[in-house]
Amino acid sequence: MTRAAVIGSGAWGTAFAKVLAEAGADVTMWARRDAVATSIRDSHVNEGALPGIKLPERITATTDLAEAVAGAGLVAIAVPSQTLRGNLAEWAGAFEPGSTIVSLMKGIELGTTKRMSQVIVETARVEQDRVVVVSGPNLAPEIAAEQPAATVVAGTDAARCRAVQHAMALPYLRPYTSEDLIGCELGGAVKNVIALAYGMAAAMGLGDNTRASLITRGLAETARLGAALGADPLTFAGLAGLGDLVATCSSPLSRNRTFGEQLGLGKTLEQAQVAARQTAEGVKSCLAIRDLARAHGVEMPITEQVEKVCHEGADPRVAVKLLMGREMKPE
Template sequence: MSRAAVIGSGAWGTAFAKVLAEAGADVTMWARRETVAASIRDHRVNEGALPGVKLPERITATTDLAAAVSGAELVAIAVPSQTLRGNLAEWAGAFEPGSTIVSLMKGIELGTTKRMSQVIVETAHVEQDRVVVVSGPNLAPEIAAEQPAATVVAGTDVERCRAVQHAMALPYLRPYTSADVIGCELGGAVKNVIALAYGMAVAMGMGDNTKASLITRGLAETARLGAALGADPLTFAGLAGLGDLVATCSSPLSRNRTFGEQLGLGKTLEQAQAAARQTAEGVKSCLAIRDLARAHGVEMPITEQVERVCHEGGDPRVAVKLLMGREMKPE
């Protein structure tokens, strides 16, 4: 992979660009703001996203989308999931024919309940086999700091997956391939919602039994939805399932967990947004995931309670009581 582009200059987009460059590609990043692009080009830093991280010489940046993707064999997209459709409507046709489109996003689209790869296929007018999903326990600051981690590259075209695997393989990052796009995308989306619940529990002073129960039962409801949509159940026991869920719930670096802590302290959604200075993906995705589950007759009680706290003004303490008071049943 000699030429790659990364659309988006947030923490994960920047970290992924660093990975691609260190693995041997010339990378052009697209940033919405010229100040960010100039900082990456001229000073090799993106302080707003990854403070203190020096970026490789093989990375440059621009605010011109067409210039960013021109000649790129691989185009990675790392924008907020709920903005993807609108952005792609502007960018459709800009990608090189036959290029591989890599989704770094973890969410379910509001209104359509579609996964990010589905939105890319539909809106960018590309074939399904050109889209590859990267998912796993990949907290951007740790990847940027070159701490050992593993990830999953999922797609319907085995050779494309292998090409992306080799394009991002480094001594500190070990990619595995998978054919289960549905499972990998669901694991990445639902874990954000469970992490919100986990953060609430942390803020309310609940112990390790509570936290372990949230992770375990959160994984169970993710797997139930996955089964209804045709995912491989084994995916949820792997990096894109349990691995990503544990990392996102347990790490203070996780914006979803941190946002959940604000809600657990009794703050409103608006107050939590002000305190966190950004919206966590799970806040919006919980609505879409709830709708997706209801459409397929799947029970997702943790997701339901997170949605009520985030969007209906529910009290986290009442949510816990409702979860504990559900009808007894076999595990």
């Protein structure tokens, strides 16, 4: 692979473009704003997304989607999950025949409760085996700073997964492959919701016992939903499950944890959005994940309470009491 494209110029899209370029690809990024594309193309920086990070000269950028994907054998998509369908409706047909489509997004679509790979297949009109998902503990600033990390490349075509694995393997980034597309996508989506709860608990001054309980019980409800959807239970003990969950809950770099902290301080959803300067993925995904769980008869009490805090104005302290007051049962 010598040509790759990254659609989206946020922190993770920019970090992933850097990874691909350093692993040997010529990368064209698509940015919505001309100022961002110009900065990446001419100065090799994207200060708004990754301050202080110098990008390889093999990366260029454009605001023209067709130009970005022309000749690209790998196209990575890193846009907000709830905007994916609308964007792909405009982009369908632009991708090179047979190219690999890599989803960097972690969410469940509102209304349809579909995973991002399903939205790509349906809207971009590509075969399922062309879609690959990258998941795991992917905190963009750390990867961009070349701190050692591991990640997972999942898909239904093993050979295509291996090709993506080699296209992003670096001394500081070790990718593993997986055939469990469902489990990897669920782990990446649900951990955002659990991180909101973790942030609330941290802001309320609750201790390590509480935080450890949220991580482990959050993992348990993720695995229950995964089992109902046909995922491999072992996935949730790995990088795309526990690994991503721990990183997103515990790191101050995590947008979902940071947003949860604002809610835990007693701020409304609107006030938290102003303070955090953006909406975390888990805020919208919690609605879709709740609906998906209900449709399959799966209990997800932490997700239910996060949804109530985010969208029904519930007090986080009341949510904690409700969680602790649930009927006793075996673990």
